[in-house]
Amino acid sequence: MKRCLSPGKTPRLSRFAFSDDPKWESGHHVHDNETELIYVKKGVARFTIDSSLYVAHADDIVVIERGRLHAVASDVNDPATTCTCALYGFQFQGAEENQLLQPHSCPVIAAGQGKEVIKTLFNELSVILPQSKNSQTSSLWDAFAYTLAILYYENFKNAYRSEQGYIKKDVLIKDILFYLNNNYREKITLEQLSKKFRASVSYICHEFTKEYRISPINYVIQRRMTEAKWSLTNTELSQQRSPGVWVMKMSITLPNCFCAMSVVRPAITVDNLKTVLRNKKSYLNFLNR
Missing domain, CATH: 2.60.120.280 (Regulatory protein AraC)
Structure with missing residues (x-):
C-alpha cells in the first residue's frame, strides 16, 4: 500500500x-x-x-x-x-x-x-x-x-474521480441546513432563522423546501426523531441513562414530535417506543388503539 x-x-x-x-x-x-x-x-x-x-x-x-x-x-x-x-x-x-x-x-x-x-x-x-x-x-x-x-x-484508491468535483447548493440555504443540523436539539423558530441569516421567513421556507424537499421546522422534527430512533434501536441504554442524546436537552419531546407530525398525542413510553419507531405500521396501529 x-x-x-x-x-x-x-x-x-x-x-x-x-x-x-x-x-x-x-x-x-x-x-x-x-x-x-x-x-x-x-x-x-x-x-x-x-x-x-x-x-x-x-x-x-x-x-x-x-x-x-x-x-x-x-x-x-x-x-x-x-x-x-x-x-x-x-x-x-x-x-x-x-x-x-x-x-x-x-x-x-x-x-x-x-x-x-x-x-x-x-x-x-x-x-x-x-x-x-x-x-x-x-x-x-x-x-x-x-x-x-x-x-x-x-x-x-482507484475509484472513479471527477475533475469537476461536487456541485454546491445555494450558500445561504446550505448554511441554514448546517445550522439546523448542529442545533436541532434547541428551540428553533422561523423568526429566529430570519433574524440570524437576514432573510425573510418566506424566502427561507421556499428556498429550503425547494432544495431539500422538506420545510426547515419539519427537518428539525425529522432530525430529532431520527436521532431518537438510532439511539433506541442501536443501544441498550435507557432514556434516563443517556441524557446527552435524549430529550432532556430537547425543547420538544418525542411525544410532541409525534403530535406535531400526526396531530395525535400518543401515550408513548420507553417500553413501547422502540417497537413503535421500528415500524411505521406499528405506530399507526398504536395510534388507533
Missing part, C-alpha cells in the same frame, strides 16, 4: 448501525468528527452527498467522510438493508484526519478486494456490539475498524 496510517492514528469505532426498515430515510445531516463506512447488504439505497445523488445496490460499499452533508433513503420498490460503521481518530499519511477518499473520488463503488471479509466483519459486528462494552470488546471493535478502514481504502 502506497500510503499507510500515521503512527498513533489508527481508526476507532464510535458507533455501528444496522438498518432494514422499508422506506426508511435519514434526512440531511452532517457528522463533524466521524467518517462512515457503509455496506449495502441487499436492496437499493439512495445517497445524496454534497448535492450529488448516488445509487447503491447490493454488495456496494459507500464512504461518507466527516463534514459531508448527506442524506440516505431506502428505495421504495427494493428496500435496502445497510450496515454502517462510524470511525474516528485515524489519519493516512499525506491526508487529513478521518479522510479515506482521494480528492473527488466517487464515494459509491462495488465491493471488490476483500468483499467476503467485509461482509463477514459487518455480520460479526452486528452480533458482538449488543454486548456490554468492556476493554476486551472495545479492543475487538477497534480491530474491526482498522481492518475495514484498510479494506475500504484499498477498494477506493
